[in-house]
Amino acid sequence: MAWPLREPGLAAWLWRTEGFVNYHWNWRIFWEPAPNGTGTYLDMLLSGLVLTIETALCAWIIALVTGSIVGVLRTLPSKTASRVGFAWVEFFRNMPLLVQLFIWFFVLPEIVPNSWGLWLKQMPNAPFYTAVIGIGLFMSARVAEQTRAGINSLPRGQKLAATALGLTTAQTYRYVLLPMTFRIIMPPLTSEFLSTIKNTSVAITIGLIELTGEARAMQEFSFQVFEAFTAATVLYLLVNIVVVIAMRYLERALAVPGYISGK
Amino acid sequence: MKSPRLMGLALAAAVCAGQVDAEELTGTLRKIKETGVITIGYRDSSIPFSYLDDNQKPIGFAIDICYRIVDAVKQELKLDKLEVEFNPVTSSARIPLLANGTIDLECGSTTNNADRLKQVSFTNTHFLTATRFVSKKSSNLKSIDDLKGKSVASTSGTTNIRQLTEANAARSLGINIIPAKEHAESFLMVETDRAVAAVLDDILLASFVAGSKDPDAYVISGDAFSRPEPYGIMLRRDDPAFKKVADAATAALFQSADGQKLYDKWFMQKIPPKGLNLNTPIGSELKHEFAKPSDSPDPDSYKAM
Amino acid sequence: MFANFDFDVIRRSLGYLFFDGMTFTLTLTGLSALGGLIFGTLIALMRLSGLKLVGRIAGLYVDLMRSLPLVLVIFWFYFLVPYIGQWLTGSSRPIHVGAFVSSLVTFILFEAAYFSEIMRAGIQSISKGQPAAAQALGLTYSQTMRYVVLPQAFRNMLPVLLTQTIVLFQDTSLVYVLSIPDFLGAASKVAQRDGRLVEMYLFAALVYFIISCFASFGVRRLQSRIAFVH
Numbered sequence: 180m181a182w183p184l185r186e187p188g189l190a191a192w193l194w195r196t197e198g199f200v201n202y203h204w205n206w207r208i209f210w211e212p213a214p215n216g217t218g219t220y221l222d223m224l225l226s227g228l229v230l231t232i233e234t235a236l237c238a239w240i241i242a243l244v245t246g247s248i249v250g251v252l253r254t255l256p257s258k259t260a261s262r263v264g265f266a267w268v269e270f271f272r273n274m275p276l277l278v279q280l281f282i283w284f285f286v287l288p289e290i291v292p293n294s295w296g297l298w299l300k301q302m303p304n305a306p307f308y309t310a311v312i313g314i315g316l317f318m319s320a321r322v323a324e325q326t327r328a329g330i331n332s333l334p335r336g337q338k339l340a341a342t343a344l345g346l347t348t349a350q351t352y353r354y355v356l357l358p359m360t361f362r363i364i365m366p367p368l369t370s371e372f373l374s375t376i377k378n379t380s381v382a383i384t385i386g387l388i389e390l391t392g393e394a395r396a397m398q399e400f401s402f403q404v405f406e407a408f409t410a411a412t413v414l415y416l417l418v419n420i421v422v423v424i425a426m427r428y429l430e431r432a433l434a435v436p437g438y439i440s441g442k
Numbered sequence: 443m444k445s446p447r448l449m450g451l452a453l454a455a456a457v458c459a460g461q462v463d464a465e466e467l468t469g470t471l472r473k474i475k476e477t478g479v480i481t482i483g484y485r486d487s488s489i490p491f492s493y494l495d496d497n498q499k500p501i502g503f504a505i506d507i508c509y510r511i512v513d514a515v516k517q518e519l520k521l522d523k524l525e526v527e528f529n530p531v532t533s534s535a536r537i538p539l540l541a542n543g544t545i546d547l548e549c550g551s552t553t554n555n556a557d558r559l560k561q562v563s564f565t566n567t568h569f570l571t572a573t574r575f576v577s578k579k580s581s582n583l584k585s586i587d588d589l590k591g592k593s594v595a596s597t598s599g600t601t602n603i604r605q606l607t608e609a610n611a612a613r614s615l616g617i618n619i620i621p622a623k624e625h626a627e628s629f630l631m632v633e634t635d636r637a638v639a640a641v642l643d644d645i646l647l648a649s650f651v652a653g654s655k656d657p658d659a660y661v662i663s664g665d666a667f668s669r670p671e672p673y674g675i676m677l678r679r680d681d682p683a684f685k686k687v688a689d690a691a692t693a694a695l696f697q698s699a700d701g702q703k704l705y706d707k708w709f710m711q712k713i714p715p716k717g718l719n720l721n722t723p724i725g726s727e728l729k730h731e732f733a734k735p736s737d738s739p740d741p742d743s744y745k746a747m
Numbered sequence: 748m749f750a751n752f753d754f755d756v757i758r759r760s761l762g763y764l765f766f767d768g769m770t771f772t773l774t775l776t777g778l779s780a781l782g783g784l785i786f787g788t789l790i791a792l793m794r795l796s797g798l799k800l801v802g803r804i805a806g807l808y809v810d811l812m813r814s815l816p817l818v819l820v821i822f823w824f825y826f827l828v829p830y831i832g833q834w835l836t837g838s839s840r841p842i843h844v845g846a847f848v849s850s851l852v853t854f855i856l857f858e859a860a861y862f863s864e865i866m867r868a869g870i871q872s873i874s875k876g877q878p879a880a881a882q883a884l885g886l887t888y889s890q891t892m893r894y895v896v897l898p899q900a901f902r903n904m905l906p907v908l909l910t911q912t913i914v915l916f917q918d919t920s921l922v923y924v925l926s927i928p929d930f931l932g933a934a935s936k937v938a939q940r941d942g943r944l945v946e947m948y949l950f951a952a953l954v955y956f957i958i959s960c961f962a963s964f965g966v967r968r969l970q971s972r973i974a975f976v977h
Binding site for chain 1: 917920931956
Binding site: 477479481486498529530532535538539541542543544623624626627630633634655 | 763825826827828829830833841842843844845846924925926936939940942944
């Protein structure tokens with residue numbers, strides 16, 4: 180054993196409170212059947228993980244698409260476009276994600292015409308769709324800001340040269356500005372994607388039983404609080420590591436040789 | 443070398459021995475004596491057992507029973523002053539919060555069953571109730587099988603959601619189970635048509651229906667998910683001294699005339715905040731249990747007179 | 748469309764919402780920001796200290812906190828803090844902590860990871876000449892940090908720190924998962940008790956929006972005034 184733990188005095192001090200720890204450990208709980216009939220508790224957690232990943236990916240697609248559009252809007256010469264972009268970002272940035280999810284899930288069905296509202300409420304997987312849209316739009320504001328920063332960090336000469344070559348604004352963005360922008364902002368976008376994955380956990384409040392939700396459900400059915408949350412923690416860490424490694428490969432694959440894209 | 447290890451063991455023993463109180467009190471009683479505070483866990487919306495009145499104060503049948511336990515503890519420890527603190531708990535957090543010391547007693551609508559007895563213990567049963575579901579009359583749902591393929595709400599951390607989950611799997615009903623944080627939220631889901639039914643203990647359903655904007659629109663199912671199961675006040679496990687005090691206090695209350703009066707106060711008369719009268723006469727099994735208090739988790743052990 | 752909504756419920760519950768809910772949220776935000784900043788600076792210093800083990804531990808802590816969802820961390824600490832308290836103080840039983848203390852501990856420890864990254868960037872952005880000059884003047888490490896490096900780093904990173912605080916302000920709404928009565932929790936309670944979800948949630952959204960908007964504008968103005976000193 181390592182030196183510190185071999186010191187009996189120190190060990191005694193570390194374990195001194197062992198007496199009253201009123202918690203009943205059971206690490207084998209993962210292999211016990213879960214009450215919802217779908218298998219073991221481990222299966223429960225894994226199905227939550229799958230749901231987390233699905234939600235995160237779908238939300239991220241929405242975030243990327245809308246966020247890039249809004250980010251581009253903010254850099255356009257047109258004043259209206261700029262203002263629209265600004266309003267979009269401010270709107271989705273200044274409200275907590277939880278509040279936004281509540282508005283989509285609880286408020287929207289009540290303020291639209293009755294039959295639509297009922298359809299929205301009775302929709303199977305309503306929490307999933309709501310979470311995807313809610314989280315997607317929330318993250319779109321951040322993607323927009325990153326896109327804007329990326330475009331603005333390009334040398335002014337790029338845009339000027341494109342205009343000199345006779346490209347329209349749309350063509351300038353499509354062939355000159357955006358390809359480089361996305362390469363530059365890939366590192367911050369990676370961390371935004373990781374944020375998206377973490378934000379899916381907020382959706383347990385509207386009934387989306389993703390990984391954190393399944394861990395909580397496991398805790399409620401089996402009473403093994405720490406085992407359940409430890410498993411969830413490990414799974415989130417694994418997802419993180421996988422995403423970071425994957426993005427690093429992607430970055431390397433897409434890098435333009437010779438261009439210093441700030442790391 | 444042996445010497446340092448012996449010293450270490452002696453040190454450990456000394457540290458542990460230092461914890462033992464001269465009066466030989468253990469567990470919760472010792473904690474209460476040392477801190478002068480007892481913390482009661484209450485529920486937000488378990489009407490009429492434990493809920494908040496208009497002034498956000500916890501009241502209810504179970505709360506009154508707990509006050510009796512508090513009095514008994516005060517007498518037992520011969521304290522001049524015993525401060526009572528209240529801490530809100532939800533169904534899913536009550537057991538861990540009891541174990542980690544945040545609350546000393548959980549006074550609400552917690553079902554006593556064998557599974558939970560591995561983690562906590564219960565004092566004498568104060569109510570018996572079965573799990574049923576409530577739905578709007580217009581949905582025309584009579585039996586559990588009618589719930590097939592529908593969205594059904596229940597509160598997380600309860601035996602109700604567990605029974606619903608198990609029934610769903612066993613009968614292959616394909617129900618979309620919506621977990622809610624609190625009982626009021628479960629019922630709200632039915633009110634707002636987000637779920638077609640809510641599965642809870644039938645007494646709680648009765649109180650929600652009675653207190654709703656349109657009581658006649660709802661119907662509580664005849665079908666039950668379980669036999670009538672006992673409610674008990676939760677205590678920490680492995681704490682025989684505290685359990686003895688609680689058992690004695692609750693037994694004394696139930697067996698006396700006060701027990702019946704307390705029952706009537708919450709179930710047969712108007713209760714705050716809206717002056718609802720639940721009008722639920724005491725069942726024969728519960729009457730029998732009041733005469734001979736028991737803390738058994740087994741529903742079959744509760745027989746009628 | 749808005750005919751059968753009762754916006755009066757907002758007026759009736761204003762006292763509860765703001766005196767109980769908003770004070771909880773603002774106190775939690777303020778104290779967590781302060782605690783997180785102090786603890787975060789310590790962690791940043793640990794990472795930059797050059798001591799391998801210390802730096803490694805600090806790095807692991809930051810990576811851990813930044814990989815986990817805040818909701819999960821909130822659950823962890825809610826159940827864990829009393830046991831930690833028991834272990835730290837050597838008491839004979841888990842320490843009783845209320846909801847506020849548990850949330851405070853959670854947010855301080857969680858946000859410290861983010862604040863530490865900000866402070867680390869700030870410290871590293873100070874030109875090497877500064878600590879070198881301090882050393883030449885005979886100041887010890889802690890004196891250098893306290894009087895030369897940290898004040899400048901703090902001033903440079905102030906806008907980013909404040910932005911992170913605004914994020915923290917919004918994140919406090921997540922204590923909802925434990926039914927802890929912050930502003931959103933209070934609005935929720937009223938909403939569920941009176942069946943007025945639309946009114947209360949729209950109001951809560953509006954309040955958060957206004958506060959965050961004002962705060963971000965304030966930070967932007969501050970940003971334009973702070974020059975980057977090298």
